[in-house]
Amino acid sequence: MNEKIELAxxxxxxxxxxxxxxxxxxxxxxxLAEEILDEVxxxxxxxxxxxxxQYTALRSEIEKRIDIRQQILALxxxxxxxxxTVGAQPNxxxxxxxxxxxxxxxxxxxxxxxxxxxxxxxFYIRTEVEKHLGSLGPGWETFxxxxxxxxxxxxxxxxxxxxxxxxxxxxxxxxxxRGMFFxxxxxxxxxxxxxxxxxxxxxxxxxxxxxxxxxVLIIATGLLFLGDIGILIYTFSVVxxxxx
Numbered sequence: 561m562n563e564k565i566e567l568a569x570x571x572x573x574x575x576x577x578x579x580x581x582x583x584x585x586x587x588x589x590x591x592l593a594e595e596i597l598d599e600v601x602x603x604x605x606x607x608x609x610x611x612x613x614q615y616t617a618l619r620s621e622i623e624k625r626i627d628i629r630q631q632i633l634a635l636x637x638x639x640x641x642x643x644x645t646v647g648a649q650p651n652x653x654x655x656x657x658x659x660x661x662x663x664x665x666x667x668x669x670x671x672x673x674x675x676x677x678x679x680x681x682x683f684y685i686r687t688e689v690e691k692h693l694g695s696l697g698p699g700w701e702t703f704x705x706x707x708x709x710x711x712x713x714x715x716x717x718x719x720x721x722x723x724x725x726x727x728x729x730x731x732x733x734x735x736x737x738r739g740m741f742f743x744x745x746x747x748x749x750x751x752x753x754x755x756x757x758x759x760x761x762x763x764x765x766x767x768x769x770x771x772x773x774x775x776v777l778i779i780a781t782g783l784l785f786l787g788d789i790g791i792l793i794y795t796f797s798v799v800x801x802x803x804x
Contacts, residue, residue, distance in 0.1 A: 615689050618681050625674040632671045633740060639663055640744035647751060654755035655781060661745040661788040661795070668741050668795045675801060733801045741799060745792045749785070756781070 640660060647657035690699030 611689055615685065618685055618689070622678050622681050625678050628674050629671055629678075632667055632674075633737065636664060636667050636740060636744060639667070640748065643748055644751060647748065648755075654752045654759070655784065657748045657752035657755075658781075658784045658788055660748040661791045664741055664745050665791045665795045665798075668737075668799050671737065672798050672800060679801075734799065737801075738796055738799050741795050742792065745788070745795065749788050749792070753785070 643657055643660040646652055647654065647660075685699070686702050686705060690702050693699055
């Protein structure tokens with residue numbers, strides 16, 4: 561089979577060389593080679609097989625990354641519950657709660673990375689793989705974008721058309737994911753603040769800010785609170801949804 565393809569390529573290049581007076585440019589050679597491969601049945605079969613294998617591998621990666629996203633959300637709830645359970649204990653320093661938003665930020669970044677890669681694979685399948693289906697198409701990704709896309713561009717285009725009943729709400733995944741990270745982060749910050757305020761009230765604000773250790777502790781705690789608020793806002797902005 562490889563010998564047939566090579567023989568056809570050599571014959572085609574020889575014809576082109578004769579037609580051009582013995583000179584074959586790189587662009588012409590590449591174009592002719594592609595045309596010859598299209599004419600050889602074995603080459604078309606190999607190309608179809610490669611597309612099928614590539615499509616299967618990419619779909620498998622999408623499924624794995626979506627599964628990782630769900631596991632990250634489950635892990636986020638588990639970690640948040642652990643911090644709240646431990647941090648609410650009277651004998652545990654309230655500052656422990658302030659470290660959860662940092663962990664949640666990294667979990668959110670990992671979630672976004674996997675979602676971004678899913679969007680990239682989806683775009684490649686739709687534009688580079690499914691375009692070869694021809695009359696057998698459209699493929700799933702192309703069909704899903706045409707029928708169920710929730711991007712604002714598609715919604716404006718369909719403003720005068722009837723919306724398919726199975727089309728999801730705009731920003732549903734982003735709303736749910738951001739809500740989970742934001743709620744757990746805000747809850748730990750709030751519980752920590754309530755504990756600190758309660759301790760201050762119990763001691764009648766008898767805090768000696770002139771003592772170096774206590775002053776450093778107060779400043780560090782305040783900076784940690786401010787940092788957590790910034791981390792909360794950053795996590796909210798990082799978590800997006802790239803799959804159209």
